[in-house]
Amino acid sequence: MxxxxxxxxxxxxxxxxxxxxxxxxxxxxxxxxxxxxxxxxxxxxxxxxxxxxxxxxxxxxxxxxxxxxxxxxxxxxxxxxxxxxxxxxxxxxxxxxxxxxxxxxxxxxxxFEPPVRPMAGDAEADDPLFPRYTDIENLRNFPDALVAGETVVLTEKVHGTNCRVGIVDGDRMAGSMGVRRKAPPPEELRRSTYWMPFSSNAVTSLLEHFAASHRQVVLFGEVFGRGIQSFHYGFRSELGFAAFDLLVDGRYLDWPDLKDVLAKFAVPAVPVLFEGPLDIEVVKRHSAGKTTYGDEHIREGVVIRPVRERIDPRFGRVVLKYLGDAWLLDDKKTDFTEQ
Missing domain, CATH: 2.40.50 (OB fold (Dihydrolipoamide Acetyltransferase, E2P))
Structure with missing residues (x-):
């Protein structure tokens, strides 16, 4: 992202x-x-x-x-x-x-690109119907991309690794931000960073529900916990997953629909911090402080999106991030990426 x-x-x-x-x-x-x-x-x-x-x-x-x-x-x-x-x-x-x-x-x-964490040779062939997630631009670089008063939702930006899981033409798929990953043995599913969400009945039920009537369904989220980055968010012995977007037959769901779908299937979602008219001071305030997962870590920042999907001609889909000052100034955090 x-x-x-x-x-x-x-x-x-x-x-x-x-x-x-x-x-x-x-x-x-x-x-x-x-x-x-x-x-x-x-x-x-x-x-x-x-x-x-x-x-x-x-x-x-x-x-x-x-x-x-x-x-x-x-x-x-x-x-x-x-x-x-x-x-x-x-x-x-x-x-x-x-x-x-x-x-x-x-x-x-x-x-500057964060160090790439070495991974096992588990790359799978790309599939055009299993796309990588939107590149999220920085609101500080595009302060006019959102309009004051526009209805937006702010969610916590969780510091983990980007993950996508989906069903395309009946086949289950999983991957990191840029690489589709081979399926692990069934007994390794819970410990597989990118296939782990399939160990959740909630995630599997959501994907199978849409796959029954759609060719493509891809759920995007963040995998986090011990061993992913320096922040464990309370997940010291297992991995956590929090969903933040859903693509169905080439269309991302609007926020109200996404919120309802995740709630209906009880899929864990990234924490919602604010929903209402855009105010940059509200964005700044919510980008600071402690994570909502506890008080051991500072908050990385927020992700901001309009409640209705739209495109900006400069960079495409309007989903932006605002990283907190404390996070940007923290030299002790890790920032690994996995292609």
Missing amino acids: ASSLIVPVTTIDTIAPHPGADRLEIARVLGWQVVVPKGRHRAGDKVVYFPPDAIVPQEHSDRFGVTQYLQKGRVKCARLRGEPSFGFLVAPDDPQVPVGTDLASHYGVTK
């Missing part, structure tokens, strides 16, 4: 004093906060924004004077004199470049 990397030309929304440093100021760009030297920028200035996890070639980082602040070229989140700072700003090489232009290729910037 990775978001794409963009290095956008944008304008500074506001500049405010830094409450703890006379020589620093706080710039707001898109949905991000960036701490900048005092007097370098003004509200309305056209800038290039380099976001967290951008890997900047040294020839450019040297020119920008930021090499010493990067981690092997990677832009990291930081707390500067008590204020969170996400990324950095520079003036565009060409002052005439239009706002909205993505300059990632111009600067040779690539995206």
Whole structure:
């Protein structure tokens, strides 16, 4: 569910004093906060924004004077004199470049990818009717993708591994974000990261119900617990599964229908934090604090979607994430991916 990397030309929304440093100021760009030297920028200035996890070639980082602040070229989140700072700003090489232009290729910037966890050779042949999940874009990069007052649902973003299970033309299938996985022996089903949901009568009943009258049904969710990431969410000796989307014959269910279906079949779902009119302050508030699975872990953030499915011409299906400041600033979390 990775978001794409963009290095956008944008304008500074506001500049405010830094409450703890006379020589620093706080710039707001898109949905991000960036701490900048005092007097370098003004509200309305056209800038290039380099976001967290951008890997900047040294020839450019040297020119920008930021090499010493990067981690092997990677832009990291930081707390500067008590204020969170996400990324950095520079003036565009060409002052005439239009706002909205993505300059990632111009600067040779690539995206940091989490380490890939080694897996057994259990890859199965792809099937076009068993697609990977939507790439979830960052609301901070597209703050206008949702409209103030639009009815949305906020769910907790669980830090695990993306999983999909389904029945296509009568065949059961399971997979990670990018790879369909071979079925394990029956006795290994509960311990198989991606086939585990089929050990649930609730999940199996839901899939079989739709498969009886549809060619394609795919349930998407998150597998989590001990051994998946650094957060176990209370699942210390077993794996947990929480569903968050359902695709039937090429159509994702609207939120009210999805909510009803998951409840009808008693399929565990990601925690719902808010349902109502969009307010960015509500999003920020719910992205922070402790996970709803207990008080041992901080919350990663939230996933936001309109209650009715729609498409944005810039990136496709409108499903966005907003990661909490504390999560972004936490250097102790693990972030493995499995293709």
